[in-house]
Amino acid sequence: MQIEVRLFATFRRWLPASAQGSRCQIEVADGSDIGRVLSQLGVPIDQPEHMVILLNGRPVGPGHPLKPGDVLSAFPAMEGG
Amino acid sequence: MYGWHGKALHVDLTHRTTAVEPVDLGTAKQYLGGRGLAVRYLSDLTSPTVDPLSPENLLILATGPLTGTPAPTGNRYMVVSKSPLTGALSRSNSGGTFPTMLKQTGYDLVIIRGRASRPVYLWIQDEQAELRPAEHLWGKLVPETEDSLLAETHRKAKVACIGPAGENLVRIAAIMNDKNRAAARSGVGAVMGSKLLKAVVVHGTHEVALYHPEEMNALCQQVRSEVRESVRQGSALREYGTAYVPPVTNELGILPTRNFQTGVFEGVEQISGHALKEKYLRRPKACFGCPIACGRDTEVQEPPYSGEGEGPEYETIAALGSSCGVDNLAAITRANYWCNELGLDTISTGVTISCAMELAEKGCLPIADVGRPLHFGDADAVIELVQKTAYREGFGDRLAEGSYRLATSYGHPELSMTARKLEMPGYDPRGSKGMGLLYATSSIGASHMMGDLAYMEVFGVPRKLDPLAVEGKAAYIKHFEDLFALVDSAGLCVFLAIRYLLSQDYQVMPTRLTQMLNHATGAGYTSEDLLHVGDRIFNLERLYLLGAGFTGADDTLPPRMLAESLPEGPGRGHVVELDRMLPEFYRLRGWDENGVPTAAKLASLGLNG
Numbered sequence: 001m002q003i004e005v006r007l008f009a010t011f012r013r014w015l016p017a018s019a020q021g022s023r024c025q026i027e028v029a030d031g032s033d034i035g036r037v038l039s040q041l042g043v044p045i046d047q048p049e050h051m052v053i054l055l056n057g058r059p060v061g062p063g064h065p066l067k068p069g070d071v072l073s074a075f076p077a078m079e080g081g
Numbered sequence: 082m083y084g085w086h087g088k089a090l091h092v093d094l095t096h097r098t099t100a101v102e103p104v105d106l107g108t109a110k111q112y113l114g115g116r117g118l119a120v121r122y123l124s125d126l127t128s129p130t131v132d133p134l135s136p137e138n139l140l141i142l143a144t145g146p147l148t149g150t151p152a153p154t155g156n157r158y159m160v161v162s163k164s165p166l167t168g169a170l171s172r173s174n175s176g177g178t179f180p181t182m183l184k185q186t187g188y189d190l191v192i193i194r195g196r197a198s199r200p201v202y203l204w205i206q207d208e209q210a211e212l213r214p215a216e217h218l219w220g221k222l223v224p225e226t227e228d229s230l231l232a233e234t235h236r237k238a239k240v241a242c243i244g245p246a247g248e249n250l251v252r253i254a255a256i257m258n259d260k261n262r263a264a265a266r267s268g269v270g271a272v273m274g275s276k277l278l279k280a281v282v283v284h285g286t287h288e289v290a291l292y293h294p295e296e297m298n299a300l301c302q303q304v305r306s307e308v309r310e311s312v313r314q315g316s317a318l319r320e321y322g323t324a325y326v327p328p329v330t331n332e333l334g335i336l337p338t339r340n341f342q343t344g345v346f347e348g349v350e351q352i353s354g355h356a357l358k359e360k361y362l363r364r365p366k367a368c369f370g371c372p373i374a375c376g377r378d379t380e381v382q383e384p385p386y387s388g389e390g391e392g393p394e395y396e397t398i399a400a401l402g403s404s405c406g407v408d409n410l411a412a413i414t415r416a417n418y419w420c421n422e423l424g425l426d427t428i429s430t431g432v433t434i435s436c437a438m439e440l441a442e443k444g445c446l447p448i449a450d451v452g453r454p455l456h457f458g459d460a461d462a463v464i465e466l467v468q469k470t471a472y473r474e475g476f477g478d479r480l481a482e483g484s485y486r487l488a489t490s491y492g493h494p495e496l497s498m499t500a501r502k503l504e505m506p507g508y509d510p511r512g513s514k515g516m517g518l519l520y521a522t523s524s525i526g527a528s529h530m531m532g533d534l535a536y537m538e539v540f541g542v543p544r545k546l547d548p549l550a551v552e553g554k555a556a557y558i559k560h561f562e563d564l565f566a567l568v569d570s571a572g573l574c575v576f577l578a579i580r581y582l583l584s585q586d587y588q589v590m591p592t593r594l595t596q597m598l599n600h601a602t603g604a605g606y607t608s609e610d611l612l613h614v615g616d617r618i619f620n621l622e623r624l625y626l627l628g629a630g631f632t633g634a635d636d637t638l639p640p641r642m643l644a645e646s647l648p649e650g651p652g653r654g655h656v657v658e659l660d661r662m663l664p665e666f667y668r669l670r671g672w673d674e675n676g677v678p679t680a681a682k683l684a685s686l687g688l689n690g
């Protein structure tokens with residue numbers, strides 16, 4: 001299935017070459033959860049408390065399942081603005 | 082005394098006199114310094130009903146006990162006054178190098194009253210304070226002013242000054258220091274202008290005495306190496322500055338767009354920190370002794386926007402950029418330079434211009450009044466109006482009054498995106514509900530810096546909270562307001578304090594901040610004592626507001642936030658359910674249903690007269 005991944009701030013470094021700005025469309029195996037997709041991209045997920053994961057703009061944990069067309073975004077927990 | 086010098090400099094501009102008075106140690110312990118101590122002085126020395134632009138109003142520059150110590154980011158000062166924009170308190174915070182040097186003069190705070198008969202500047206060299214003529218500086222931009230003052234005082238002196246905006250009593254004027262750092266919010270620059278005080282120049286050689294110097298140095302060293310390690314691993318603030326934030330808030334649907342009509346901006350990629358880094362960043366820049374270095378030294382080479390300076394920060398990008406519908410980062414950066422040079426608050430300036438744009442697009446503002454067509458997305462209009470605002474030229478005279486007075490003068494106060502007449506910062510509270518309660522209850526109006534729950538609702542620090550939930554937010558906001566009062570009073574930058582000095586347990590306690598304050602001052606605080614200090618400061622501010630004529634009815638938000646739901650994004654369909662948070666907030670604060678502190682509450686804080 002296809003989903004959109006958006007990586008912000010220092011997580012941008014794990015965007016694949018096909019990314020447009022901070023966004024990319026990727027193919028993932030059916031039944032993938034968020035943690036699996038992020039690790040495949042290289043985003044370290046061993047400390048989920050140090051990152052923010054949004055699924056379609058809403059905060060979720062790394063074990064959350066994905067469905068086609070989802071927008072998955074992630075960024076490090078940060079100091080603020 | 083340790084941490085504090087124990088001295089206040091009183092300056093009377095009317096009578097051209099200065100006097101030194103001791104700061105009482107008991108009072109310093111109870112109010113800490115910076116914001117807390119300054120609000121105590123303001124409350125004791127003036128009536129909350131003074132006209133903010135009259136000689137009777139005070140302008141207080143206050144450092145905290147950690148300012149000028151080895152504490153990383155111990156580089157802040159606070160400007161406290163009665164605001165000409167809001168009629169409430171002003172509490173404006175700035176870093177850079179001026180605050181550290183101010184502390185090194187040997188004074189904890191400088192309390193300025195009266196009005197000079199001609200423009201002057203205040204020159205403080207160690208204990209010596211002198212008022213000098215400033216006619217030759219009046220009308221000058223901030224960078225020229227600073228350069229001239231360094232030439233005529235001391236090469237290593239530090240300068241805080243106003244630009245033309247403050248001189249022209251623009252209600253959204255800032256006090257600038259180190260050329261590009263701003264004590265920006267709620268018109269403190271206009272208070273300084275009303276006193277005909279162009280600048281405060283400081284040079285000092287007094288180290289701050291520390292109670293436990295070894296322990297203090299060890300703790301500061303430890304924090305510093307933690308920050309360095311996290312920067313080494315990749316720090317968004319170091320790499321992108323606060324400009325990393327637009328894509329994040331956009332993702333949550335809370336990036337102020339077209340005067341807060343929506344929270345999703347189609348041009349977000351063009352105004353992100355990544356674009357800033359690729360195109361205009363020369364180098365990250367740090368305030369004194371800060372290992373984070375979130376400042377941006379930038380240069381734009383694209384005419385007609387070419388220039389150099391600092392910024393833009395996130396708030397500036399949101400206000401002068403997306404809120405005005407502008408996705409041209411070169412123009413936003415140039416408008417930021419103008420604001421710094423003219424001495425304007427970028428948030429209030431941007432959000433006032435975006436209010437004018439909405440008025441114009443809705444047909445409520447005649448083109449003839451503006452002198453040009455005005456539409457969202459017009460970057461050149463933004464740049465022109467910034468300059469006109471500072472000089473009160475043409476339509477700029479209207480903008481100089483801030484968005485509430487502007488919108489009201491055209492019969493549409495509901496289009497002003499303000500709380501207590503202060504323009505809202507870069508988090509649309511409909512998608513970040515705690516921020517809504519914060520804007521409504523803060524002592525200065527809509528400021529994120531009075532208890533920034535965006536840390537939890539947006540950035541996941543120290544833990545992620547659901548931004549759309551209202552349950553439990555009242556308790557968080559009370560707690561964060563008290564914590565921020567502490568950080569503001571200690572003399573630290575919140576960016577460091579939140580991440581490195583608070584323990585990340587459920588309560589978010591100021592554990593290492595407590596240790597630092599004890600090593601510096603010897604006051605022997607517990608973390609609970611300190612939260613009590615924060616609570617005391619917040620309640621003292623509340624008493625000031627009530628004295629100034631505010632009531633519980635003023636603890637509110639623009640009708641758009643309360644009744645018009647977000648049209649898109651994850652918060653689609655949401656408004657701020659203030660009525661579901663406010664009663665609980667009052668209860669937790671120990672206030673009655675009208676938002677007035679109860680006698681028992683005041684007694685518990687030692688505020689009952």
Ligand code: SF4
Pocket residue numbers: 154156176177366367368369371372373374375376574575576577
């Ligand atoms: S984090 Fe940024 S604003 Fe805070 S002290 Fe450091 S450079 Fe200054």
